[in-house]
Amino acid sequence: MRIQLKTVLDCEPDVAWRALRSPAALREIYAPLMVMEPETELPTMWNATTATVGLSLAGLVPTGRQRIDISFDDRRADGVRILVDDGKPLTGPLALLGSWRHRMAVAPAPHGAGKTLYRDRLDIGGAAAPAFWLPLWTVWQWRASRLADLAPTWAYDPEIQAVDDDPAA
Template structure:
């Protein structure tokens, strides 16, 4: 089942494109709804590469949701349009195909940001689809908040070490 959520960000396409490549963004925009802990490799890279990343996920940092593979790729892009794809899957989700599109917004200095998710979870697909609707609206709210603050919350050094240690953006577990 498909979920598509779009918002407009108060930043340039170039800046949004740089930020979306950061694994710190993943940690920040999902927190506190989902908390990720890297398994293989043991730390997420500072900048996403075309690679598979095995993580464990916890709902609200408490409820184990099992392992999930984040499978990053960068489909064909143009100077005005960036695509980032996570064609993931996991123990609960047979398919979590997430395509991020970043392109010019309604006026200069603004960016149109779209999350498109194709989710398959067997008999739980409808539940996963409904959760994805809520989750991606939350993500985009966090994106807008970050963009309005020039992405300062994710550009400051973390107190707890390198990215991907499985803590919140504030350093709490």
């Protein structure tokens, strides 16, 4: 079963891509609904890595552990950059799912200079997937709202310009 999201974010694609690769931004997107507690220290920026996190509802009700297994498809000729999470729920209700694949893509928005076309696709499988589709779809709608709210606030780190030390130049 598939849950899809497509929206335009009010930020440059490079800014959105940097935010997608940030565990801190991920925690911010889900807060305060879901709280993510890493079992080991997470990197500042995701790289091709695997991590395990505990999840809780509002930081109060444990909902299980999730393995995050990150890879990238960011060298496409069409300018689309994709972050792939092939992890899976390890414990809790979502562990009843037979499969989990989450892909998040950013690209320049058509007809929107300075904006990002964001696409998010979650594929789930197994006998329990139909029972989880509507709750996950609802979370994805909430997630879209959080992304839209947060995108304009994401910091942009401009390239540092070289300073010429020769005042006569």
